[in-house]
Amino acid sequence: MAKFYLTTAIDYANADPHLGQALEKIGADAIARYRRLRGDDVHFLMGMDEHSQSVVQAAEENQVPPQEWVDRMAVRFEEFYQRLECSHNDWIRTTEPRHRRAVEALLGGIREHNPDDLFIDTYEGLYCSGCEEFKQESQIADGRCTEHPTLDLVPKKEENHFFRLSRHGAELVRLIQSGEFQVEPAIRRNEIVRLLEDGLQDISISRSRFPWGIPFPGDPDHTVYVWFDALINYLSATGFPDAGYERLWPAQLHVIGKGITRFHCVVWPAMLRSAGLPLPRKVWAHGYVQWEGAKMSKTAGTAISLESALERHGPDSLRYFLLREVGFEADGNFTWERFDERYVADLADGLGNLASRSLAMLVKYREGVVSTTENTTSLDQAGLDALEQYATRMDVLDLRGGLEAAWSLVGRANQYIVETAPWTLAKEGRGAELDTALGTLARCLYRLALMVSPFMPGTAARLRDALGQDEASPAAWESGVAPPVEGSRTRRIQALFPKEQRAKTI
RNA sequence: GGCAGGGUAGCUCAGGUGGUGAGAGCGCAGCACUCAUAAUGCUGAGGUCGCGGGUUCGAGUCCCGCCCCUGCUACCA
Numbered sequence: 001m002a003k004f005y006l007t008t009a010i011d012y013a014n015a016d017p018h019l020g021q022a023l024e025k026i027g028a029d030a031i032a033r034y035r036r037l038r039g040d041d042v043h044f045l046m047g048m049d050e051h052s053q054s055v056v057q058a059a060e061e062n063q064v065p066p067q068e069w070v071d072r073m074a075v076r077f078e079e080f081y082q083r084l085e086c087s088h089n090d091w092i093r094t095t096e097p098r099h100r101r102a103v104e105a106l107l108g109g110i111r112e113h114n115p116d117d118l119f120i121d122t123y124e125g126l127y128c129s130g131c132e133e134f135k136q137e138s139q140i141a142d143g144r145c146t147e148h149p150t151l152d153l154v155p156k157k158e159e160n161h162f163f164r165l166s167r168h169g170a171e172l173v174r175l176i177q178s179g180e181f182q183v184e185p186a187i188r189r190n191e192i193v194r195l196l197e198d199g200l201q202d203i204s205i206s207r208s209r210f211p212w213g214i215p216f217p218g219d220p221d222h223t224v225y226v227w228f229d230a231l232i233n234y235l236s237a238t239g240f241p242d243a244g245y246e247r248l249w250p251a252q253l254h255v256i257g258k259g260i261t262r263f264h265c266v267v268w269p270a271m272l273r274s275a276g277l278p279l280p281r282k283v284w285a286h287g288y289v290q291w292e293g294a295k296m297s298k299t300a301g302t303a304i305s306l307e308s309a310l311e312r313h314g315p316d317s318l319r320y321f322l323l324r325e326v327g328f329e330a331d332g333n334f335t336w337e338r339f340d341e342r343y344v345a346d347l348a349d350g351l352g353n354l355a356s357r358s359l360a361m362l363v364k365y366r367e368g369v370v371s372t373t374e375n376t377t378s379l380d381q382a383g384l385d386a387l388e389q390y391a392t393r394m395d396v397l398d399l400r401g402g403l404e405a406a407w408s409l410v411g412r413a414n415q416y417i418v419e420t421a422p423w424t425l426a427k428e429g430r431g432a433e434l435d436t437a438l439g440t441l442a443r444c445l446y447r448l449a450l451m452v453s454p455f456m457p458g459t460a461a462r463l464r465d466a467l468g469q470d471e472a473s474p475a476a477w478e479s480g481v482a483p484p485v486e487g488s489r490t491r492r493i494q495a496l497f498p499k500e501q502r503a504k505t506i
Numbered sequence: 507g508g509c510a511g512g513g514u515a516g517c518u519c520a521g522g523u524g525g526u527g528a529g530a531g532c533g534c535a536g537c538a539c540u541c542a543u544a545a546u547g548c549u550g551a552g553g554u555c556g557c558g559g560g561u562u563c564g565a566g567u568c569c570c571g572c573c574c575c576u577g578c579u580a581c582c583a
Contacts, residue, residue: 012583052583190510191578203581262580345532349545357542418547495543
């Protein structure tokens, strides 16, 4: 059994999760479920990033101590992700002792293997006395801090611990181009390679006067810079540095958003190399969910609440829509109109109706019992083709492509029903042909349940149940070749995607 | 500004190395069917392939110029 360790980015504990974060978790979960379906020993990690400045601010605004705040947020996030049917095996939080130990150990590893990679230098920047922090260009407007436009920004120097990132650029280019360290999709890889070729600057990895963080080993006046801290979560969750962490590390896949590729494809691998540790196999940077064609923004009031998106048509439908319409590669658009259109066309009238009509005919004409018939009709062949195409796409993390393959089979199945017209066969007493048609449809639904299961676990379970499959024995990918439905007792099914719900619009 | 990727039917997009009538899905219009969530199937309407030049017997498909969009441009999650 191949080990497959995958992670998502950990979220800041400063506000409820939004649709964009949901996309990332759903996509990663579909990958995790697909790998399990293919027989891998999957370890799927999600969690919280709890040491940032924004977390402290959020805690202050809510008038609770930071730890109490992050405890509260961690519960909220995990509840949301459970409602999204995320199947993570572990949930890491950067305020946990196991994480602190790993951060200390990783820094220790760098000290041991490449002591020159750590040094003290001065960080120079524009300091806002109102915020009590250094400001980045993006936070400055007209030479003033956007939060405190009445105050002057003052140039200030601070002694910090630095990491010699510049030393690792050339080797990272080699590792990326040789494929030893994969950055996907290609557009993100190209951006990173160019960045590396232009040369890297060393980065400061500690902050003074910021107590909410992990104390810098050997220098208690400093805390570890939040990004340096956060990246290490992927390693913390393996049990590092305790013996046995190699059972999980290196990760097969880090799933992240395109906005943080630099940290994951440059800083993180450099940290690992410096500490003498192996690199993750692959980083996948997905795009963003846009709203009406524009970036979603809470301040602009265009952020859709995850709550309302979940309530619209339920978690399976949201998962389907995001991965089919928005996709997991480039940016994609979310609108209620498209969500409703896809819900009706693809789910209710597509998969849902196909299941209804097929199962209804099995019950009506054969009391639900699937006869033994040859697994060789044109629709069986289409099913095998779809499975192959599906796997080809899914193996390269083309989730939308996987769904397209499955839905092409939905279309073929509806054509098959019209071509064979089982109602006519029943009327004319052509029993053998009727058995063949109905058996073929049962196999087709079984294959669809298989392909749909990583995306819509609840729907797949209901389909399998209606097909008389025993849930105690989980479906194996290989069973799609010759679905074990013969002799099964199938049942009529309640609408998988009822349309009445659609009236309940916002 | 630099680098990268795009602008093809109302919408979302396919269209390696140029070659008979430019495609898919959704939506729309007709027809058919009745097993089904008034579902499904078939047929059809719909396109200056961003703009202007050029190469070629022949260009969404190559070259030049221009217009527009998006992403990246380092210590920000």
